[in-house]
Amino acid sequence: MAQFYSFKVSQIKRETHDSVSISFDIDSKYHDDFRYVPGQYITIKVDIDGEDCRRSYSISSSITEKLTIGVKKVEGGKVSNFMNEKLSVGDYVEISAPQGNFKLENIGSQNIRKFVAFAAGSGITPILSMIKEISLREVKSEFLLFYSNKTIRDVMFQKDINLLSNENISTKFIFTREDVEKKLYNGRINEPKALELMRSEMSFLNADAFFLCGPEEMIFSSKKALESLGIDKEKIKFELFTTPVEKDEEVIVETLNEDFDGNSKVTVICDDEEVDFDLNKDGDSILDAAMEQDLDVPFSCKGAVCCTCKAKVTKGKVIMDANYALSDQEVEDGYILSCQAHPASAEVTVDFDF
Ligand code: FES
Incomplete structure (x- = not known):
């Protein structure tokens, strides 16, 4: 909570x-x-x-x-x-308080680690924190950053990035609306560009983790490029910096119940308070419906990105419109993004105090 x-x-x-x-x-x-x-x-x-x-x-x-x-x-x-x-x-x-699973923790087993990041615009923010940490505590670890912006004047934290650069921390600036001498660093980061960029730095193919942070198009195209290079999915971590425009396929936490006519009795537990209400599968999200009941449920983006509205289904079944924040394991364990969740059984209990 x-x-x-x-x-x-x-x-x-x-x-x-x-x-x-x-x-x-x-x-x-x-x-x-x-x-x-x-x-x-x-x-x-x-x-x-x-x-x-x-x-x-x-x-x-x-x-x-x-x-x-x-x-x-x-x-x-x-x-x-x-x-x-x-x-x-x-x-x-x-x-x-700080939260989120996009982090430099529990990655790799040695003190000397290797990371690659693709960032665009304000997507640099968490990456900068990571680079600072590496430069402070793991001077032998390597960090390669591809940072995309429209023009030079759009580059956030340029001074900090330059100050942090050294033989182990390197940044390649990519511009979409500014000509640079090397063609490689010109243009949008789409799948072919991400491939080209990675191929120019082959020694980083064995990195311990690949962080992708920025808008949806950049994330999913670089993810595809990295996977096509044989990089293990588990090593690719991403954080969306805009609410996706198009909805993802529906994520089914559990399959729809045959006897379910669309109307559900939902129980929400939050801050030790328990509230019941009726909700149709085509109606509001469970989060919005709980807010209507004056429950102080946590939320932020309402776009399946930030994970602030995470809750646990302890009874029944739900369906999510989209999920860009929970891991497959979390979904399997019954966690949902309540801002995306709708009932899929006659009775549902959702616990925010899990
Ligand atoms: S409020 Fe951000 S994922 Fe639900």
Whole structure:
């Protein structure tokens, strides 16, 4: 269950014409709650014109720095525009403890590891935190980053990236709307481009992990390219930075029950409170329906990406419209993204306190 804490904004730094990095003063009594692993994110909760808006932002700092996030303006994005234009140093913002499975942990068995990352735009944020960690604690590990942007002026954290570069940490900047001398680094990262890029760095084919972070098209095309090079699926980790436009195929947690007429009695448990309501399989998501019942259920993106709304089905069956955040194992264990879940049996119990 996501709990929010109010912390003071200690620094706002303009990174590019449309992005900022924002640092927070974390009260020392909450240091344990806010301990994070590079690659994780926090959820911000702000009230904008009376609307409870929540968004997840990846942490860009190393674990020795003040907790910092990178926020790039999104066209029509209420929260990202608010954070870029209205937020000031000294303001208090509600944030949740760090979470997320996209992280530099439990990968490889030795101290000397090898990583590759493909990032685009603000997708650099968690990758920067990872690179900082490697440069601090694993000076012999190698990190190769392909970082794509429209033009040079869109590159977030350029100074930090340059300062961190050394013989083991290298970044190849790719531009889609800026000519560069080497054709290889020009153009969109689609499947052929990702293949070309990897083939130019064959010594990294045996990396311990491949991190993909950015919009959907870049993620899925580079994933395909990596798989076609024989890279084990388990080694490819990704974090979507935009809500997918097209829905994925339906993910069935369990098969539909033959006696099910579409109407379900749903029980939701959250913060030790239990609420029952009727819900049709074609109606609201279980998350929205629970919110209608005034339950303070956790959510952020509502787009199958952030995993904040994760819950466990303890009785019955559900179906999800999309899933970009849970692993196959988690789905098998009964976990769902409640923002995507609809009942698929006459009775369903969903537990947010799992
Ligand atoms: S709220 Fe982000 S995955 Fe459901």
